[in-house]
Amino acid sequence: MNHSSASDREEAQALRAQLQEHNYRYYVLDDPSVPDSEYDRLFQRLLALEQAHPDLITQDSPTQRVGAAPLAAFKQVQHRVPMLSLDNVFNAAELLAFEKRIHDRLKSEVPVDFVCEPKLDGLAVSLLYRDGLFVQGATRGDGETGEDITQNLRTLSTVPLRLMGEGFPSELEVRGEVYMPKAGLAELNQRQTSAGDKTFANPRNAAAGSLRQLDPRITAKRPLELYCYGIGHVAGGTLPARHSAILAALGKWGFRVNPEIRSAANAAECQRYYDALLARRDALAYDIDGVVYKVDELALQQRLGFVSRAPRWAIAHKFPAQEEITRLLDVEFQVGRTGAVTPVARLEPVYVGGVTVSNATLHNMDEVARLDIHVGDTVVVLRAGDVIPRIVRVLPERRPPYAPVVMLPAACPVCGSAITREEGEAVARCSGGLFCPAQTKEAIKHFSARRAMDIDGLGDKIVDQLVDTGLVASVADLYSLASASLAALERMGEKSADKLVAAIAKSRNTTFQRFLFALGIREVGEATAQTLARHYETLDALLRADEASLLEVPDIGPVSARNIVQFFAQPHNREVLDRLLAAEIHWPAPVKADVSALPLSDQTLVLTGSLSQLSRDEAGDHLRALGAKVSGSVSKNTTAVYAGEKAGSKLARAESLGIPVYTEDELMSLLREHGRL
Ligand code: IVH
DSSP states (O other): OOOOOHHHHHHHHHHHHHHHHHHIIIIISSOOSSOHHHHHHHHHHHHHHHHHOGGGOOTTOGGGSSOOOOOTTSOEEEOSSOOOOOOEEOSHHHHHHHHHHHHHHHTSOOOOOEEEEEEESSEEEEEEEETTEEEEEEEOTTSSEEEBOHHHHHTOTTSOSBOOSSOOOSEEEEEEEEEOOHHHHHHHHHHHHHTTOOOOSSHHHHHHHHHSOSSHHHHHTSOOEEEEEEEEEEESSOOOSBHHHHHHHHHHTTOOOOTTOEEESSHHHHHHHHHHHHHTGGGSSSOEEEEEEEESBHHHHHHHOEETTEETTEEEEEOOOSEEEEEEEEEEEEEOTTOEEEEEEEEEEEEETTEEEEEEEOOSHHHHHHHTOBTTOEEEEEOOTTSOOEEEEEOGGGOOTTOOBOOOOSBOTTTOOBEEOOTTOSOEEETTGGGSHHHHHHHHHHHHSTTTTOOTTOOHHHHHHHHHTTSOSSGGGGGGOOHHHHHTSTTOOHHHHHHHHHHHHHTTBOOHHHHHHHTTOTTOOHHHHHHHHHHHOSHHHHHHOOHHHHHTSTTOOHHHHHHHHHHHHOHHHHHHHHHHHHTTOBOOOOOOOOGGGSTTTTOEEEEESBOSSSOHHHHHHHHHHTTOEEESSOOTTOOEEEEOBTOOHHHHHHHHHTOOEEOHHHHHHHHHHTTOO
C-alpha cells in the first residue's frame, strides 16, 4: 500500500471540508453554491486520493455515504432496500472499462445486455403500493432514510394513486425521478420573479424545492412530472427477470416510463445511444445530465452486487457540463444599432457546453443589479446548446476585497454623447443617434445584411473602415462610393473594390419589404416589414400613415406604430430616405393580389433546426409567398412549427405549448402541393 504524506492528508482534509459544505447547501438548503461540474471534480479528486492511499479514508468522507441528513420537519421513512447512487464515467474509455469490469467479474463469456436510459435532472423518489394502492412516497434522503412526502407526491398527476391492470405484487416499491420540464421551469421562474420570490438555479433545485414543501398546495401548483426507472422492495408476488421487462410491466400498471429508453448489446451500442441522445439534448422537453446504463438481467445484477455507494451493474455516463465557473475580468459597454448600450462581460476563457467562452452578454443594468456582479467576481456561466452564453449567478463568497461594482458610464464610450435611460426602461441608450459612429456602423451592417439589401462583400471590417475614414456617414453614402476610394482601404484590392461597387449597385433592385426592414426602424423586423409592405403597398402611402391608421393594421402594436411614425418624422431620416430614392433604389410595383386569398394567409409558421434540401431563408421566402407569416419565435399564436435536424428550444417550446410540429419532408410536400417546388 502506498502510504500517504502529510500534504496528501491535508489535501484530503480540505477536500472533505469543501465537499461537506457543498453537500449541505445542495441537499439540505436546496441552494448550491457551485455547479455540479466543480463538485464532481472535487469528488473525483478525493476518490483518487483515497484509492491511492486507502489510509486516508475516514468515516465522515463524503465518498462513504450518499447524501446529507434530511430536514427535521418531515416524518422519516426507512428505506427497506437502500436507495443507492451511481458511479460516473465521463468518456468512451471509462465506459469500456466499466464493461470490462463486468465481464471480468462474471468470469464468463456470456453476452451482457444493457438498458440505456436518459439520466433526468430531478429528484429520486420511492413510491410504495400496497395491494395496488399508493400508500407512501419518500425522497431518497441519505439513501437509508428519506422524508415522507406522500401528500406532496399525491398532487402529481403522473403518480398513479391506484395501479392499473393486474399481476402486480401485493407490496411494490417503485422508484423514479420527479423533474420539472424546461418550459415549466421557465414559467415558474417568471412567476417567481414577478412575485418578487427567488428563482431556481436549475431543474433539480426546482423539483426538490417544490417537493419538499410542508404545504402540499404549493407542490400542487408546480409543474412536476415523474418517470419511473426501477423498483425497490417487493413482496407477495414476482416480477419479470429482466429490467427491460420490469419497465414494460410498470408501463402497463400506469407508470410513466421514459420513451427514450433503449436496449444495447454492448458498450459500443451504449456509446452510440449516448451520442445520439447528446445530439438531441436541447430538443428534449426536460433537462438530462447524461445517460444511465444498466445490466438488463436481474440474475447478473445480483451476481455483480454493490460497492459502498453504488451498484456494479449500472453506471451514469455524464454529458459535458453546461455550467462552469470562471472569473469576470472586466465589463465593457457596447453600442448597438439603436443606441442601446449593452454591458458585456469579459471572462477568463472557460470551456463550457463544448466551446471556449470568453464573453457573455449581461443584457442591461437591471441584469447587472440582479446578479449583483462585481469586477473580479467568480461567476457561473451557462451555455446550453447553441444558446448565447450567459452568467447565471455569482459566488459572492469568492469575491476579492475591494472588487469594484459595475456602473453605467455617463457618456457613450464611442462618441462621448450622454447616455440616457428612460424611466421604466431597462435599456440605456447613447443619445448620439447617427452622430455616434457605433450606431452608424451597426445601421450600415443591418442595411446591407443578406435579409435586408443583401450587399455581397460588405463585411463588418469594411464597414468599420468606411465609417472610421469618413467615407461613409450614412447608408445613402454607399451608393456614391467610387471604386478608387474603396481600393485605398486596407486589405482591399482594385478587383474586390470593383466587385463591391457592383454589389452595391445590384442591391438597388430590391423589394419594398426588404427596403423597409433595411431601414432599421426599431421594432420593425422582417415580419412587420412584410405586413407594412403588403398593407400600404407604396412608400408614399406608408409615409402618410399616422399612429392611428398604423394601429388598424393587423399585428402592428402601439410600440411599433410609435416607432414607425417617429422614425419617418425625423428630418435626418427623411433626408437619407430621399437620397436613397435619388440613388435609384427601386422595387417592383405591388401586385394587386388579395393576400387573404393566398393559401397560407391565416398561418403563422416557425422554421427551426437545419433543413437538408433548402435553406431556412429559402423555405421562409416560399412560405411568405404563399401568404404565411414566418416568425422567429414560438408563441401561442404560432400555427405550426417545421423542425429540421438538431432543432432545439423552439421545438421544445412548441411541444410544451401543444403546437403541431412537422418534419422537413412534410414541409417539402406542402411547398410542392402549392407549386413552389
Ligand atoms: S438508477 C441503483 N436511473 O441519478 C441505481 N437513476 O446518481 C439507482 N437518475 O438518485 C438510480 N435518472 O436521482 C437511475 N434512469 C435513471 C435515472 C437516475 C436519473 C438519478 C437518480 C439517482 C441519481 C444517481
